[in-house]
Amino acid sequence: MTSHHYGDTVALTGRSLRHILRSPDTIVTTAIMPIAFLLLFVYVFGGAIDTGSGPYVNYLLPGILLITVASGIAYTAYRLFTDLSGGIIDRFQSMPIARSAVLWGHVVTSLVANSISLAVVIGVAFLMGFRTGASPLAWLVVVGILLLFTLALTWIAVVAGLSAKTVDGASAFSYPLIFLPFLSSAFVPTDTMPGPVRWFAENQPVTSIVNTIRDLFAERAPGADIWAALAWCGGVLVLGYVLATRIHRRRVR
Amino acid sequence: MTAIIDSPPAIRVQGLRKSFRNVEVLRGVDFEVAPGSIFALLGSNGAGKTTTVRILATLLAADGGTATVGGLDVGTHAGRVREEISLTGQFAAVDEILSGRENLVLIAKLRHVPNPAAVADDLLARFDLTDAGGRKAGTYSGGMRRRLDIAMSLIGNPGVVFLDEPTTGLDPQSRIDVWRTITDLAAGGTTILLTTQHLDEAEHLADRIAILHEGRIIANGTLAELRRLLPPTTVEYVEKHPTLEEIFLAIVGTGPASARGADGAASTDGTRES
Structure with a gap:
């Protein structure tokens, strides 16, 4: 059965990406609250907050990116719950497909959808004066950490979607x-x-992740924070994954 | 399925038990379904029909007893059983956001059949959905949706199809369409287990009927055998009025005569001389 895992995941990811494509509001609403925070804190509160040198938007952006992911993954739990209660998962599970492909389809979709939301928020931050001289390598590390953070929280969202009783x-x-x-x-x-x-x-966990991304954007070496950030993300990822697959096995055979 | 010469039952259920918390839903269910036949599991709401189907479709583990499909145990050989079966009806949903065609392509991909697009187009044509194929399934009428649902379950040519209340919520015309599809399928050699709460549906379609009541099969046989369980019919003369359904179909003009055929007045059995 595992020989189909990749193909089945691709097919099911295609399905839920179509869902997002047909209701792009889920990406917009994911980005709206973080953008509102960005505007509020930069243009209203920011003037009174002393973060040292540099524009406040540079200081603020890393935390806003994490808020973006935290609000984005709620849709993963919602979509999974809807699939379960609507009966489409019964149909999938009665077919000879890889058991975990149903979950992975939602997880990959979450990575794609959150990446788009993150790109939108970063774009708005640039318009508001966010600047960084980060090297391509530093950007790569930032993207990697954000994806790892998204993946970890997505598996927590899968646990929520599998065990929820109501939408x-x-x-x-x-x-x-x-x-x-x-x-x-x-x-x-x-x-x-x-x-x-x-x-x-x-x-x-948020502080170490925020500090790491902030250092990378500011062209500083991230220091010990990056290891704490990776450990937190890795730990949450393993915990979420183990819990989710255990609940999934109990709930659907 | 077809390779088996001495045709053992396509489905065999023995002493099947299942409880949810303290509620005993199945208390020892036994029945067999012959290959290529239509078997109706008849019962009121809560009788255990859906639980039985969910166990047979490998979605639920039984607490006791055995169930085999095509000779394979649904508990220990779930993966192999899934290659043989297909689930449709009440609780196997279609994806409302995808179009009818995309639903079919998705299932074809998940069933790993070659050329999913061609399979989808073929089924759309066969189920009279070609024009609606590009529309979201959420916009379909009840009848179209059920046709799509059944079309999805035929991909990969499963030997056994489970239909859970296939006509619940359908208008009379759509119901007749679904009935015709089911008899066509069985004629093609597919084994069909359907659950229903409508007596006339079981009467029209099924080769054998089992009545599930409070978690047990209390009667099992052909319609003729079940009729013999009752005292001989008394002869009464009662004026036979057409049923509202017959009137509806006559006015709308889609062949009630062709669908119901020679047994046109079947729904009034008790009052007929037989």
Whole structure:
């Protein structure tokens, strides 16, 4: 059965990419909230936030990119839940296809859709004055980290989509993920925060990822943060993947 | 399927049991379906029809008993069974956002048949959907949707087709179309297991009928055999009014006579001399 895994995944990815193509609003709405945050923080709050030298949009963008992904993956949970409750997955699972292709189709689609949303948000940031002298290699690392972050959160979204009882439940899990960057170095430097909050902010995954991307954009060496970022993403990815495949096996044979 | 000479049953179910939490849905179900025949599983809502089909279609594990399709155990040889079967009807959805043609191409790709596009076009023509092939399946009428659904389930020529309440929610004309498709399929050698709550549907289509009630098969036989379970028919003379369905079909002008044929008044059996 595994011999079909690749072909089946391609076929099912094609299916859900068509869904996105036919309702491009899912990509637009994914990008709208991060863009609104970008505008709000750069043009309203930003003037009062002291992040040292350089335009605030440069400081802000990495965190906004993570918020983009966090809101984008909610659609993966939603689409998976709809497929499960609508019965199309029953049809797929009664056919001789690779078992996991149904999940991988949604995961690959999530990577594509989030990449487009991220590109849109980065484009808007450029219009707002974001500038970087990052080398192609640094850009490559940024893209790699964002894709890894998307992949990790997507598998968490798969867990939510597989185990949700209602449509609302399927996407509600992403709210805390969207909120997490606020309790990090994404918007303001952590040194102004009171003790416990600061401790949390400095030790949660978003800060290390944000700092890494910020350093890469600013042409600095990312230091130890990059290893923490990779470890967090890798850990969440493994956890999400193991949970998702376990639930999937129990739910569909 | 066709390679088997002494034709063992296409489907064999023995002592099948299934519970959900504390509710015993199947309490020892037994039946066999001969290759190339139409078998109707008749029962009211909650009788266990869908659970039985889901187990046979490898979507659900049984708690006890055995079920085989084409001689293969659905629990231990699920992968091989899936090559033999196809699921359609109530709970096997079509993709509403894709067009009818894209639905067919997708299934053809997942069934790994050569030339998916040609297979799709062929089925669209066969099921009278060529004109609608480019439209989203979500815009289809109930009858078109069910035709698409059945067309999707025929890709890859499965030997056994499960039809879960294939005509629920259809208008009388579409229902007759679906019935004709089902009899054509069986005539071509496909084994069909259908579930229904409509007695007349089982009566029209099935070679054998099993009545599933509260998780057990309480009767199983041909229509003639089931009739013999009842006391001999008493002869009464009752004025026979046409049913509303007969009137509807006569006015609309699509051959109720051709579809229902010689047994035109079958729905009033109890009052007829036989």
